[in-house]
Amino acid sequence: MGPVLCLVIFGLAVTITNAVDFSVECGEDAVTVSWPMGLQRQQDIDPSHVLLGYCTPTSASVKPGGAQAVFQFKDWRCGAEMMALKEQLVWSTDLMYVPDPGTDEFFLKRVVCVYQRADGWTPRTFRPVMETFGTGELVFSMSLMNDDFSGPALTSVYQLGGFIPISASVDQQAHQPLLLFLEECVASTEAQLGPDAQTYPFINNKGCFVDSRKTMSSFQPRQRGSEIRLYLQAFAFALGKEVYIHCKLVAWDENGLNAGKKACHDKNGSWELLDDPAQSSLCNCCDYGGDSGCNSRKRRALGGNGMTREAVIGPLVIEREGLRSL
CATH class of the missing domain: 2.60.40.4100 (Zona pellucida, ZP-C domain)
Incomplete structure (x- = not known):
């Protein structure tokens, strides 16, 4: 699989989302979620409670400058959905924060990682897509x-x-x-x-x-x-x-x-x-x-x-x- 081409995050439901500035890095073997800890209430987010799909972090850390959660994302992709396009493989799943019982600090974001499609990769049951048609992007x-x-x-x-x-x-x-x-x-x-x-x-x-x-x-x-x-x-x-x-x-x-x-x-x-x-x-x-x-x-x-x-x-x-x- 080739390098990451782009990453898109869409907010779906928020309680504290607007107070949290996440950055997500899609790697070949892992996805890393990071956010600063200096703003109000961001310091209350426990990185071990962040889920990617159904994956818990393989490592989580809090430092003076910010917090980070790392998820192994190589083979089973944390339950992510995969769509194969002509030149790309697109993986998408939910980034979710599950707080301790009795609190309402819940958020849900959509994470999409786009990778280059390796030469020769195709589900062989189907004919590969060779061209795109239409008056608008589908x-x-x-x-x-x-x-x-x-x-x-x-x-x-x-x-x-x-x-x-x-x-x-x-x-x-x-x-x-x-x-x-x-x-x-x-x-x-x-x-x-x-x-x-x-x-x-x-x-x-x-x-x-x-x-x-x-x-x-x-x-x-x-x-x-x-x-x-x-x-x-x-x-x-x-x-x-x-x-x-x-x-x-x-x-x-x-x-x-x-x-x-x-x-x-x-x-x-x-x-x-x-x-x-x-x-x-x-x-x-x-x-x-x-x-x-x-x-x-x-x-x-x-x-x-x-x-x-x-x-x-x-x-x-x-x-x-x-x-x-x-």
């Missing part, structure tokens, strides 16, 4: 969410048979209205897919949620076209091990539904098109693969109509209740 994201999708997940450990809420979105900004689809998704024990990676496909064939045919997994009604939500029922794959979710995200013309651009899931034993059940015949190809699979016969030029991105989130862990694999 920003893709995919996240593990809490049960009602009101915020990020509070845990990365799920019980077998429980539900894993996942949200993917595209910020279309000045671009024409777009629908977001998940064209392909697999679970893997590897953060970077290779030819020998162990995988569990749950969306394939251009947006067919195949796992919904045998479990209670399903897409959820859209809140807006640029976001897609799903409940993935936790499956018996790599129990107790770290699992990564790899997806190919596609943003597409909202009027361009076809067999190759769709979101289909099982509804009472039949395929249903998420965005227009009256057109559920577009999902008929979900039961077939190969040359008979869901390849749209009506090709649209991508210019102005859509683009794809690959995203990876994790790790998460699926456990059988009462049993954890070592």
